[in-house]
Amino acid sequence: MEPSDPVPSGDSADLTTATTAGPSGMSGDAPGPAAPVPARAPGSAAAPDSAPGSAPRSTSAPAAVSTPVSAPVSAPVPVPALASALAGDAAGPGEEAMALVARAGIDGRRLRNALVALADGRWWTLADLVRETATSRRTIEELLREVDGRLERSGARFRLPATPASPTTPATPAPRTGPSGPPAPPEPSDLPAPTGTAARPTRTGPRRAPGTPGMRPGAVAPADPVAHLLTDHGDLVALMDELIAKAPRGRHTLDHVAATGETVVRRALLLDTRFWLDGARLLCVGDHDLTSLATALLHPGVEVTVADIDERILAYIAEQAARLDLAVRTRWADLRLGLPASAHAWADLAITDPPYSPEGVALFVARGAEGLRDRERGRILLAYGASERTPALALKVQQALSGLNLVSEAIYPDFNRYLGAEAIGSAADLYVLRPTTKTWPAAAARVETAATAIYTRGPQSVESTGPSPAAATSGAAGSPAPGAGGPGGSPTAASGADGAADDGFAPEVLVGDWPRDVLPRVPRARLTTWLAKPYASDPASVAISVPAGLETALPRLLLATRAREVRVTVASPLRDLPADLLSPVYRLTAEGTGLRAVRVPPPAPETGNAPDTGRAGDAERPGDNERTGDTERTGDAERILRRILDNAHGKLANTWREALIGARGDLTKKQARAVIAVVAPWAADVTVLELPAHRLRELPAAVRESLSSPAAAGSPG
Structure with a gap:
């Protein structure tokens, strides 16, 4: 679409929409792709190899010093149109806008860039103009309020009308000589002074027309490293x-x-x-x-x-x-x-x-x-x-x-x-x-x-800091017993003399940020330590406090725990509990802000006895061996998967390799390693605790495939 083409209405937010962004500029859910930025004129996509008057810049590497980077250079504006716009003619921004620019002092360059962009013939949305000029929305909105009565509009887009170039004035500056790049801007002295403004005394060096706001048409952006x-x-x-x-x-x-x-x-x-x-x-x-x-x-x-x-x-x-x-x-x-x-x-x-x-x-x-x-x-x-x-x-x-x-x-x-x-x-x-x-x-x-x-x-x-979930549940009646309460494990009941909850749950380790007066004699561990390495002992019961914002770590915190029962306290009721990721290891029960996780027994080892295929004395039927083989592979897969998940801090590929060798009996370490690399190339050099959820969901199928994958991928030895 050409810059001068009208744009249909309703394709972007109205320019008067207020922002609610915080310091980082976020405003609600991050938007999807915005309306396309108006096309740049030919030759304006990149900064030149060197700024006017500077030494040529290398074309093979960026500058190694702090280098200003600005918005892509707009197409050169016809000199009379720019002079008119900046001087406050009827087609320009007006005296109010120029007063705003003047008040900005040396920071007025941003506003001048915005005015030149508005007058270059392109249609703009508020978001596009903000991004093009790298100027905050609030500042751009202030500028637009000053020129609102002079803007041309097409739906949600806008621009300043350009004054046609006079017949005696070229529409664009003469091409630059020397290195390739956008046309060189005209000398500041070529810009006419506003009517009625007296000229300043002559001085040496570059001259600027009296009263000209200082934005040269077609001026290049500061050097960009790439x-x-x-x-x-x-x-x-x-x-x-x-x-x-x-x-x-x-x-x-x-x-x-x-x-x-x-x-x-x-x-x-x-x-x-x-x-x-x-x-x-x-x-x-x-x-x-x-x-x-x-x-x-x-x-x-x-x-x-x-x-x-x-x-x-x-x-x-x-x-x-x-x-x-x-x-x-x-x-x-x-x-x-x-x-x-x-x-x-x-x-x-x-x-x-x-x-x-x-x-x-x-x-x-x-x-x-x-x-x-x-x-x-x-x-x-x-x-x-x-x-x-x-x-x-x-x-x-x-x-x-x-x-x-x-x-x-x-x-x-x-x-x-x-x-x-x-x-x-x-x-x-x-x-x-x-x-x-x-x-x-x-x-x-x-x-x-x-x-x-x-x-x-x-x-x-x-700005939203608050107490930990465990601290928040402490009341005047006494300190809560971790995991006390209903089946969900919500800590609501006062602890007994032995620190046990009403249902008999007594944690041997407290993980996370618990109040000091809660079971003061029970050992404690930080969440970071719990995930970083296995706990020194093998506790049978553990209570974990998960603060607001860390709920996504819950599956990993549970996999890092080998206790028979775990009670978890969270800041708000759990949503989207990933039970499928944890089902090989835990039975989960959630209630309110509590979660109870009971470890399921590991799959029984293979006894080597033939399965019962029917009544005593029945002859072996066709397909019995096939079904038996499928059953054995399913059992092997469950045992390998459980062994991997039980060793969540260890290297996944190493645990898998040893379990696979034991299940198949026909593989060397090298062959088993090669089989795993084929069925799960993402498993190398990773622990279970750092696997993304989509890989954890792929793991059971990959384990089953490894039991039947050919061993030829790895040579003996």
């Missing part, structure tokens, strides 16, 4: 736009806002041009933006691991990686409880776009540091943005980063663009951080004291 490479990757940008559009809808409680396809490709280009990726490993600390797929598509030689809390995203990334034959593996992780075991000291590079709170940024970056195997040359790339109106919030985040003793090698302003997050201008900076020898103790201290509330919205936000 924009000159984008033209060669249009197909990849289109593919990433499609993948992002089809990805699971973002969750506002996890601060999800999707980045644009161009943004994730630019991240991949920056990684590829700044670092040597052949044989390198990249850890994505959260990846709702699908940076993992973009990087693997651009450079197949890099290995990628994604650690994320969102099971839907993990399943989607795994599905697309398999379809596209990419070396991307997925791991479930709630980073408040730890980094996946297989991701520790694994990566050469880490990249993260975390919750935009100081607590969230510090935690995700610290986990990224934990994931680096090269402590001398490893890097962490961080996407973080704040509104130009709230520098104090950015200061808090930068103070948190400073506490991790990281070197900021580069900061690329407005590098990342989003389909949402309008409170921060739908944009975020990109930091390139390098750890120092002091980073590791600082990171360890940070994760040790990490809070549960790290997000900017919802029950897990920094």
Whole structure:
């Protein structure tokens, strides 16, 4: 669609819609793909190789210093039209808008960029203009209120009418000579001064017409480290736009806002041009933006691991990686409880776009540091943005980063663009951080004291902190017995003298945050410790307190427990309890905010006796052997699966291999390892506790297949 074409109404939110976003720019559920950004004019998609008057920039690698990045350059505006718009003619923004620009002082560049965009002939939605100019929605709304009476409208889109160029004035500036790029802007002196404005005294250096607000038509954006490479990757940008559009809808409680396809490709280009990726490993600390797929598509030689809390995203990334034959593996992780075991000291590079709170940024970056195997040359790339109106919030985040003793090698302003997050201008900076020898103790201290509330919205936000579920149930009548009450295990009854509940349940270990006066003599364990390693003893009964926001960790907390009975207390009634994942191990009963999990007996070992096929003396019937074989394989599969799940802290492939050898009797270790690699290539170097839910659901079928898979895949020995 051409920029001047009318746009049907009703395709975007009205410009007067108010935002309710928090510090990170989230507003309800993250939106799906927004209305398409109006097409750029030819030659305006990328910044030139060098800014006017500067030395030519390398075309093979990004700049290694902090480099400003701005919105894509708009098509040059005819000189008379721009001068008219900026001077306040009837077709321009008017005196009120220019007064707003003047009050902005040196920060008025953002508003001038917006005015030039409005006058360049294209139709804009509020979301598009916010993203194009990387300016907060609130600031853009203020500007639009000042020019509202002068705007042309087509449905929910708008623009400033352009004044036709005079017959004696060229519609566009003359082409630049030298390196390729957008046309050079005219000299400031070529812009006419508003009528009645007296000229200032002559001065040396570049001249500007008196009263001209200072935005030159066709001015180029500040240098972009990888924009000159984008033209060669249009197909990849289109593919990433499609993948992002089809990805699971973002969750506002996890601060999800999707980045644009161009943004994730630019991240991949920056990684590829700044670092040597052949044989390198990249850890994505959260990846709702699908940076993992973009990087693997651009450079197949890099290995990628994604650690994320969102099971839907993990399943989607795994599905697309398999379809596209990419070396991307997925791991479930709630980073408040730890980094996946297989991701520790694994990566050469880490990249993260975390919750935009100081607590969230510090935690995700610290986990990224934990994931680096090269402590001398490893890097962490961080996407973080704040509104130009709230520098104090950015200061808090930068103070948190400073506490991790990281070197900021580069900061690329407005590098990342989003389909949402309008409170921060739908944009975020990109930091390139390098750890120092002091980073590791600082990171360890940070994760040790990490809070549960790290997000900017919802029950897990920094503003929504409250007592733990166990503490909340404590009343004046006395401390509750963990697990006391009904069959769901809700802690409602007072404890007896021996600490037992009314039904006789007496926990031998308390896991999580329990009040100090609850069973003070019973040993305690932190949730992070419970997931990190097996408990030293083998308790028969355990009580677990799960705070609000950590409910997704419940299946892993139960699998990490080998007690005969577990009582769990949560902050709110459980929904979508994953009973199917736990049915081989537990019988679950939920009631209110309590959950009772009783361990089921393991499958009985094979006795070797022939099964009873009928009445005594009956002859063997056709099909009996086949049915017997199926029954034996089913029993073997159940025993192998139970052995794997009972050893949740151990390497899944190792436990599976030993159990498979015992069940089949015809495999060596090498052959068993090869069989597992064929039926479950995702099982290598992973524990049960970090497997995404979709892999846990695939595990029973994979175990059954391994019992009948040919052994020829592995040679004897």
